[in-house]
Amino acid sequence: MKTQKIYFFLCIAALFLSGISCNSTDDEEITYTISESVRxxxxxxxxxxxxxxxxxxxxxxxxxxxxxxxxxxxxxxxxxxxxxxxxxxxxxxxxxxxxxxxxxxxxxxxxxxxxxxxxxxxxxxxxxxxxxxxxxxxxxxxxxxVNVHQMDPDSLYWNAPFGVKPLPCGEGVAVTAQKAVYFKGKAYSFIESNSTCTVYATDDPYAGEWTSQPLSAFTPNVQSAQATDDALYMLDQSGVLYRSEDGANWTATGQSFYSLVGSWKSRVLGVVLDNGVYKHDCYPRPEGFTPYPVPENFPITGSSQMVTFVSEYDLNTPQSIMIGGRTANNSLTGATWGYDGEAWAQLAGSIKPCEGALLFPYFTFTTNQYWITTQYTSWIVIGGRTADGASNSVYVSVNNGNTWTAAPESLAMPSYINPRAFASVLVIGSDFSASQKASPLWRFMPVRQVAGMATTRANDDYKIPYIYIFGGENNSGTVYNQIWRGAIGRLRYPPIP
Known part of the structure; x- marks a missing residue:
């Protein structure tokens, strides 16, 4: 009997609690949030x-x-x-x-x-x-x-034929020798005409605002001009080395060379002829340095300009490379040579033997099947004079000259630029905004203004790395009174605003 009473009271309690629960649900107000998202x-x-x-x-x-x-x-x-x-x-x-x-x-x-x-x-x-x-x-x-390229973004484009500019000496001047170098933020153009040498300087070759100064302290070998970190150097016609810190005032160093081949940091590198033996030499000479014989296949003249780079693995030891030239037995070579501040070494990469080739650092790009673009720091070689005459060939290396491959059609030189050797080549950054306002004579082939290139730099900070080719010789040695300017297409696109 007691068990039945307990069961009865439990049922009454359950019904009571159930009623409370129902009333609670009925009394609560249910609310919903209406989204304001437009994402x-x-x-x-x-x-x-x-x-x-x-x-x-x-x-x-x-x-x-x-x-x-x-x-x-x-x-x-x-x-x-x-x-x-x-x-x-x-x-x-x-x-x-x-x-x-x-x-x-x-x-x-x-x-x-x-x-x-x-x-x-x-x-x-x-x-x-x-x-x-x-x-x-x-x-x-x-x-x-949906942005679509209006030209091949990986092509190397040059200002149109009607837009070629003369050297800073002016149009119509017969130039017998020229050399351009980049030194402390300025382009220096040494030009020999009518047996007179003049040095021109500018912050921006594009603007065409050059200062000029006759070079009368000595009779220069214009093609020998070199720029180091802290000075300009040039040989006179007898091989005496002169030094300048401003391009206008020159003093003899007291050292002579057979030829200058390039520079490394604040050191100018060259070859001397010592009792019939060609030797490596430099100025200023490090303590304890003694000139030593060049290898049989080392170019004593006619190599490309020497270009320095810094490896990401050794920031304290720049490497310099050059390519091509003539050896002591007067043979053309297409070898690549490197210098690390202590010794010369021949690298594995080579091109068709030539002299006066144009070597410069730049960027190249590849795009895979999923449209992901990769940028490479590259070395490009243009032209030079082979045994068959002046060439417009283009080679590319993405491993600091250890291998060279013939460039794709996108990097080929256009037919309206004549093949040449012994031209000077400078890569100088130009503000994007200034480039857009430039004279129509210097405008490139039309490029669509794409709003979204993969960069976050502001227009005012973005510099387009333009390639400038100064002068150069044809097969008969006549110097072209010309400056050409080029850039790979995608490097000319505006950055994201």
């Missing part, structure tokens, strides 16, 4: 091999603050973007419309993206994406751009 969480193009392989792997930047969605690495020249499908993800929004503005109200079009996500979009028009939040009030406009 685009992802954007890509749908695969379409008939347009471009791996189109769906192209990366797009979503700038939520600026309201821009774009591909920083533009698609190849000629890609058809007039009918592409986009895969777009959002937070839980109420509406997303794509507006295509073709500049004519009768041809404009609008897509309700949430209702028709597979409708194609014409990205040749001005495309906007308007997103409305769940609250029906908050709205965000995005600019959608």
């Amino acid at each position: 685009v969480t992802s954007f890509s193009l749908a695969a379409n091999d008939s347009v471009l392989a791996n189109l769906d792997t192209v990366f797009f930047t979503i700038d939520l603050n600026g309201g821009q969605i774009f591909n920083a690495d533009s698609l190849p020249v000629g890609t058809d973007v007039s009918a592409l499908i986009a895969n777009i993800s959002f937070d839980n929004v109420a509406q997303a419309k794509i507006i295509m503005d073709r500049g004519d109200a009768t041809k404009n079009d609008t897509i309700d993206y949430l209702a028709s996500p597979t409708d194609s979009i014409d990205f040749t028009s001005k495309v906007s994406l308007v997103v409305t939040a769940q609250n029906g009030v908050t709205e965000k406009w995005y600019s959608l751009k």
